[in-house]
Amino acid sequence: MSFIDFEKEYMNTKKESQYIHRYCNMFAVLRLVFFCVMIVLLLLGYYWQNIGYVLAGIFFIGFIVMVIIHNRYKKQDLYIQSLLKTYKRHIDRKEGKWKEFEENGEAFLSDQDYKSLDLDVLGQNSLYQMICVAFTQQGKKQLADYLIQDSSYDQMMERQKAVKELADMPEFVVRLETLGxxxxxxxxxxxxxxxxxxxxxxxxxLLRFLFIIPLIICCSLICVCFGWGTPYSQAILEVGVVLQLCIxxxxxxxxxxxxxxxxxxxxxxxxxxxxxxxxxxxxxxxxxxxxxxxxxxxxxxxxxxxxxxxxxxxxxxxxxxxxxxxxxxxxxxxxxxxxxxxxxxxxxxxxxxxxxxxxxxxxxxLMSLAILKVDQFDVVLPDIQKQKTLSFHDLRHPLIDPYHVVGNDFEMQESLCVITGSNMSGKTTFMRTIALNLILAYAGGFVFAKNMSCFPMHIMTSMRVKDNVEEGISTFYGELLRIKEMIEYSHKKQPMICFIDEIFKGTNSLDRIAGAKATIEKLSLPYAYTFLTTHDLELGQLKKQNYHFDEYYEDEHIYFDYKIKKGISKSSNGQFLLKQVGILD
Incomplete structure (x- = not known):
């Protein structure tokens, strides 16, 4: 369905809802009327004899019929109201209001899951919050596992085919989402x-012979009603009822x-x-x-x-x-x-x-992964290969407004890419764009690009590093621990991709450059890719793959095009920003 289709269906369903709701109320009133008339006729039956009881019986049957019809309309009304909510969620997702959705996957977030914390995979304003249509607790957990756990090539391809098929079945997805x-x-x-x-x-x-007692009690009740075998049948009934209640x-x-x-x-x-x-x-x-x-x-x-x-x-x-x-x-x-x-x-x-x-x-x-295509986002299935590769055309950040997001083209040619550039120019966002789209690709879903080619890799990040006062860990030491994990994982010689933002920014320039050079050397591996952002232009002289982001100025204002460019950055906006906020004269 297109976005326009969802709006159209929403309006049509709203009209149907008003119609069903009106009939539901009407039959609710009728069942009450039939019940009240039945009670009145039963009371009048004492004077009208058989006629009153016969009429009461007719109205009792009518009451039962009204109850059945009313329940049928109540079920329809419940389904229609749920369908309206489903259509509204699809419309809100397309309009960028998905940040208001209640389910955000925060329950599955761990303090040790650096990837999810750094890349907004789970939690408020996350990828999970955007795409989740799971309705059972187990389904929500399964989606989180798809997004954060590593998968094999065969698993990725298996899921990708299933997601593609579900994306072509929007009616099935909407109905199952509504029922949930x-x-x-x-x-x-x-x-x-x-x-x-x-x-x-x-x-x-239980053994079936236990139910012989209720059978005897029911037989004695019939005997009492017709006056057979009294007073023995009455005694059996009374003793039996007491006995069964005790049991x-x-x-x-x-x-x-x-x-x-x-x-x-x-x-x-x-x-x-x-x-x-x-x-x-x-x-x-x-x-x-x-x-x-x-x-x-x-x-x-x-x-x-x-x-x-x-x-x-x-x-x-x-x-x-x-x-x-x-x-x-x-x-x-x-x-x-x-x-x-x-x-x-x-x-x-x-x-x-x-x-x-x-x-x-x-x-x-799988439905959650297909929802981007169902809602007609500009997405495509990635080409997942078995050999080492990473390239894309017009790759966009999944969580940025489609009307403002900027796409980039890129092909990884070396094991390591050093990205330099000005403050706020887009370096960190570029790395998150790659990582989030890889997470979608590995889960079996669609990616925000014209095309993307990649292969299965273990994703590791060092981006939003925080200190921990209770454990006595500074920001710098926290970053050291994360990069240590990357180096230790590299010893497994399994495919991996690392994203390091502003490497060792928490220490002096001499130590920072020395540590960065050592990290680059240890992570420049034939089975790994590493993206590293820095303000230290000296790191760009290591003859690795160098890219940068820059800015331009018009009428004393700074602007960014957020486009990645080859080579080392030749500009800086630090002093300009210091002057803008009044720190520098």
Missing amino acids: SMIPEQKKNGIEKWMAYIQNQSIPT TFLKYRYHQEMFEPIAYLSTGLESYAQSYAQIVNNSFSSSYLKSLQSNITHQEDAIKAILQLSRISQKVIYRQNIFAFLFLNGLGLFDYYIQYQYAKWLKQYSHAVPKWFESLAHIEA
């Missing part, structure tokens, strides 16, 4: 707790703990079943999506199973009413009946549950 948003937010975390519970707990299957209360706490997880999930299970139906009923061509789809259908049918669990959870909800609890357990050991059904369900399906939700999580993550 229908699950109450507070219930989404409950799935993981429930899965942990069923993996660690064994629920015994129920003996296991009340045990059943309460057992049923609590599925009662908590009850309102979201139907949406999960519809989500699985959406996946199962689609025909996929990529091998990865097919394998995820088969995990849902293999051995056991997830849709059928989740709907069964939903019905069991509804029974649990019924027992939460004290009157229903006493009535149902007094006549039929209702708690034990639910336990019997639940244990039977777990015996048949519990082994497959983790696979179902894991597969759904992967599809949510």
Whole structure:
């Protein structure tokens, strides 16, 4: 869908929402009217005899019909409202309002994950916040793993094909996203707790002969109603009801703990079943999506199973009413009946549950990577190769406004690239642009470029280095530790790419240049790429690949074109900026 399509669909859906909402309110009033008339007719039945009761029966049937129709419209209304929210999110993403989205992946951020901290991969105003459409906790975690964990060439290609296919299925993506948003937010975390519970707990299957007692009680109730076998039938009924309630209360706490997880999930299970139906009923061509789809259908049918669990959870909800609890357990050991059904369900399906939700999580993550193309951003799938390479045309920073971002062309020809230039000219942004697009490429997603060619590398950064007063670590020492990690990782002789911003800026110029030269020597490796920014022009004399950013001046104002250029920088804007703020005369 294009941006215009989403706006059009949003307006059409809004009109449909008003129509459904009006009918939903109308049938809500009608069901109340039918119920009130039924009660009045029952009261008047004493005087009107059979006519009043017959009319009350007719209005009772009408009431049931109104309830069914009203519930149907309520479900439609809920779906339409969720669809409106989904369309609005797509419109907001395209308009640059994605920074207001609630989900930003901060829960998956670690203080030791320097890459995510330096490059805005996770957290507020991050890449994750921009693209995430995952709705389960497991799906959100899976997207974070795709973005921050290393992947093999085969994994990248497998995901890339799946992402490309999903990008060509915007209706599927929107519908699955909508169904996910229908699950109450507070219930989404409950799935993981429930899965942990069923993996660690064994629920015994009850013997069927236990339900002979409710059968005897029901037979005695019928006998009492027709006056058969009294007073024995009445005595059996009374003793049986008391006995069953005693049996129920003996296991009340045990059943309460057992049923609590599925009662908590009850309102979201139907949406999960519809989500699985959406996946199962689609025909996929990529091998990865097919394998995820088969995990849902293999051995056991997830849709059928989740709907069964939903019905069991509804029974649990019924027992939460004290009157229903006493009535149902007094006549039929209702708690034990639910336990019997639940244990039977777990015996048949519990082994497959983790696979179902894991597969759904992967599809949510893949949808998130496809969302840039679905929303018609100017993106392309990168060409991932097996040999060492890095080149691109019109590469842009993913998180900068598309109307203001500047693209750059570049080809890495040496193992190390030294970038010099003025303050605020774009050196750091250029490195972040490369790194963020590589992260998208390695996850299997689209990149912000006309074309990009790369190969799998482990990404390491030293950019937003902070001191740590509690641990007695200065900014300079913190940077030393990060670069030490890079050098130690290089000993593995595995492909890697390093981004070092303003190398050793926390120390004097003599030590800085000495340390920078040693770092350049250790990281100039045949299996590694290193990008390094500096204000020390002396480092550009090391006959490495040199690039720079510069500025120009018009009418006593400084301007930047943010375009990378070959060679060492020949300009400086430090004194100009000092004069602008009034420090220098």
